[in-house]
Amino acid sequence: MSDWNDKQPIFHQIKELIEKQILLGIWEEGTALPSVRAVAADMKINHLTVMKAYQLLVDDHLIEKKRGQGMFVLSGAIEKLKTEKKQQFLTQEIPNIVQMLKRIDMPVHDFIKELKKQIEEEK
Amino acid sequence: MHPSLFMLEKELLEHKIVTRLPLFLLLTGLFILGSIVLNTDSLNNISLQFNYQGELAPNTADFTQGLSSIISFGAGAVSLLLSILYLAKTFRKERQEGSLMFWRSMPVSDAMTHAVKLAFALILIPLICSLLVLSAELFLWFVSLTNSHDVMQLLGETSLLCVLLNWLMFVAKMLLVSLAVLPVACLLLAVSQVINSPLLVVVIGAYTVKLLSSYVFAFEGVATFIRAISAMPISLLTASQPLAVFAQVGWFYFLLAYLLGALCLMVSLSIRKHGELDIRALFSR
Amino acid sequence: MTTLVRAANVSKQYQSEVAVKDISFELQAGQVLGLLGHNGAGKSSLIGALLGSLSYQGEIQVCGLNPVNQRAELMQHLAYISDVNVLPQWMTVAQILRYTSGVHPSFDINKAKQLLSSTQIAQRTKISSLSKGMKVQLHLSIIIATDTKVLILDEPTLGLDLIYRDTFYRHLIEWFHDGERALIIASHEVNEIEHLLTDVLMLKQGETVLQGDMDSIHAQYFIVDAQHQHEAIIQQMSPLASKAGLGSTKWLLESQYRSQAESLGEIINPTLQDIFIAIQKEGA
Structure with a gap:
């Protein structure tokens, strides 16, 4: 059984998982997502839950339903997700960082220096 | 193929003794017969004895008939025994091993199940045992064909037609036995669904009822009825005129037995249907 | 259907x-x-x-x-x-x-x-x-x-x-x-x-104690993860179950108290298991 957190409904967690996988390139633009049946069987959940998650992604214009063929990742989905995640980062993560810097009395320029160092190491 | 054939096949697989015991008896029987017939020394002795006794020549036919009727009685008794044991066991086994739920989960009606079980006990088992008779008779016929004059003298005239006739007679007789056993069969099916030792209960129950009616109520009718019906199968097996046995028992007792049998069948069907004995369900149709 | x-x-x-x-x-x-x-x-x-x-x-x-x-x-x-x-x-x-x-x-x-x-x-x-x-x-x-x-x-x-x-x-x-x-x-x-x-x-x-589709059942209950100091208030909401943790306790409550409890701590979706155990324990 998969591990679900208890903060959000499962269909929401599936949606986020698929979004993450699209960003990682596991599901490329224009290719098909696994069928509802396969996802339900793999994750041992009700297929209605999977359908709900897919519907959310359709509503966000990230995937589309092709009649009789299943769900496909729309072209431009990655770009869209990146913009969305950037927005999310700015509105949700940055305030958290600000809070944290305050709590540990870390000057902003120290933080930026540290950030630059990490980015250098990544390369 | 009709579903009932698959069901009969299943019974055959489940109750292997029904085929194994007759097969075992056939092999031992053939072995014994074979050793008697093929041992020419002892055969000469026998024929010598017969010759010495002189006037016994016309009695050879009796000997053959005697042998035939021994085989026929033996096979009949085995068949009867197997039928009774099977009827007492089949429902109880399903219940005890837990497979009852599986059989009930198949699209097979309770009436069909009962019909198959009865047909298996009262038609298929006698037919299997009739093969015992057929093989023995065929063996004797074969021996008479190939062997010497002495054997012919001992066994008397026999022909393929005789063999076939004897076999058909046996089958017909066994079907009459089955007719006589049918009410008891229904009783066993009903009892075995609720009680773990149905044979014991039926036998003791019959005796108790017999004693009660004779000594407590001083009414011999019930005792006579039970005695007549329970003696019927064996009387039929030994009788030279089986139909006469029916006449002896009388149509009243026979009808009564069938009425009680029908009641038992209804009870048995009801238990099978509701999973318990539900008196109300039996009468509210 | x-x-x-x-x-x-x-x-x-x-x-x-x-x-x-x-x-x-x-x-x-x-x-x-x-x-x-x-x-x-x-x-x-x-x-x-x-x-x-x-x-x-x-x-x-x-x-x-x-x-x-x-x-x-x-x-x-x-x-x-x-x-x-x-x-x-x-x-x-x-x-x-x-x-x-x-x-x-x-x-x-x-x-x-x-x-x-x-x-x-x-x-x-x-x-x-x-x-x-x-x-x-x-x-x-x-x-x-x-x-x-x-x-x-x-x-x-x-x-x-x-x-x-x-x-x-x-x-x-x-x-x-x-x-x-x-x-x-x-x-x-x-x-x-x-x-x-x-x-x-x-x-x-032998009796029905909870019946409905999953969404409606989930909508009937919630868990609040509240610090110990709120215990007295929460007890008044007749919680179905509680599970003490480090510094805080998780309370299973009926959804009518949701707006009241939201300020007391973090709101968590109960699993069916949580609800099941609470209901089976109730009055036992």
């Missing part, structure tokens, strides 16, 4: 004891009903009634048929797997397939053989020598190869190891998704089946 199971005011009484009291529910194609309750809560009696294997008061229709009087016909579309193995032990796998093909009009023996070929179960094996997991798998394969509309599972994975559980649920979900079917799962291992369910019927001492 087609209604596949309809039960109205079903009761079952043994000599003096009430096993099941006044239970009503409906099940449509596509629904998965969780029949939840401890041992002796009445699950088995209700299942027995649905299968037509015991008499009951009330009305039951499965696929429009009466389970007692039309059992033979109904069994073409109704199947059942229980924790106690019901398969005849003395048969071989091949024999049971042959028998089923003979008496079950919609049984596709090739499909069953194909399903079994992907497993460890050999045709010549006697059922008695199969492991518990294999027996369940064999039974499920037989059912998948018939035109079953309603499947009732009674503690199906009890005593099964994890790998068999996984294959079992995989086959089950794939089968379920392939047609207009309904599923009833009776279990007390709520965790395992929670995410499969669309509907819940919770029994306690």
Whole structure:
């Protein structure tokens, strides 16, 4: 059984998982997502839950339903997700960082220096 | 193929003794017969004895008939025994091993199940045992064909037609036995669904009822009825005129037995249907 | 949607004891009903009634048929797997397939053989020598190869190891998704089946204590993870259950208190298991 957190409904967690996988390139633009049946069987959940998650992604214009063929990742989905995640980062993560810097009395320029160092190491 | 054939096949697989015991008896029987017939020394002795006794020549036919009727009685008794044991066991086994739920989960009606079980006990088992008779008779016929004059003298005239006739007679007789056993069969099916030792209960129950009616109520009718019906199968097996046995028992007792049998069948069907004995369900149709 | 199971005011009484009291529910194609309750809560009696294997008061229709009087016909579309193995032990796998093909009009023996070929179960094996997991798998394969509309599972994975559980649920979900079917799962291992369910019927001492679809059940309860200082306030909301943690306690509350409790701590969605345990403990 998969591990679900208890903060959000499962269909929401599936949606986020698929979004993450699209960003990682596991599901490329224009290719098909696994069928509802396969996802339900793999994750041992009700297929209605999977359908709900897919519907959310359709509503966000990230995937589309092709009649009789299943769900496909729309072209431009990655770009869209990146913009969305950037927005999310700015509105949700940055305030958290600000809070944290305050709590540990870390000057902003120290933080930026540290950030630059990490980015250098990544390369 | 009709579903009932698959069901009969299943019974055959489940109750292997029904085929194994007759097969075992056939092999031992053939072995014994074979050793008697093929041992020419002892055969000469026998024929010598017969010759010495002189006037016994016309009695050879009796000997053959005697042998035939021994085989026929033996096979009949085995068949009867197997039928009774099977009827007492089949429902109880399903219940005890837990497979009852599986059989009930198949699209097979309770009436069909009962019909198959009865047909298996009262038609298929006698037919299997009739093969015992057929093989023995065929063996004797074969021996008479190939062997010497002495054997012919001992066994008397026999022909393929005789063999076939004897076999058909046996089958017909066994079907009459089955007719006589049918009410008891229904009783066993009903009892075995609720009680773990149905044979014991039926036998003791019959005796108790017999004693009660004779000594407590001083009414011999019930005792006579039970005695007549329970003696019927064996009387039929030994009788030279089986139909006469029916006449002896009388149509009243026979009808009564069938009425009680029908009641038992209804009870048995009801238990099978509701999973318990539900008196109300039996009468509210 | 087609209604596949309809039960109205079903009761079952043994000599003096009430096993099941006044239970009503409906099940449509596509629904998965969780029949939840401890041992002796009445699950088995209700299942027995649905299968037509015991008499009951009330009305039951499965696929429009009466389970007692039309059992033979109904069994073409109704199947059942229980924790106690019901398969005849003395048969071989091949024999049971042959028998089923003979008496079950919609049984596709090739499909069953194909399903079994992907497993460890050999045709010549006697059922008695199969492991518990294999027996369940064999039974499920037989059912998948018939035109079953309603499947009732009674503690199906009890005593099964994890790998068999996984294959079992995989086959089950794939089968379920392939047609207009309904599923009833009776279990007390709520965790395992929670995410499969669309509907819940919770029994306690023979009576219905919680009934509805998953969304509405989840909407009825919430958990607040509040610091100890709020205990007095929360106690007034008559919490169903509590679980003490480090520095805070998780309280299971009914949703009418949600707006009041939101300021007291973090709000968490309760799992069905949380709700199940709380309700079964209540008043006990």
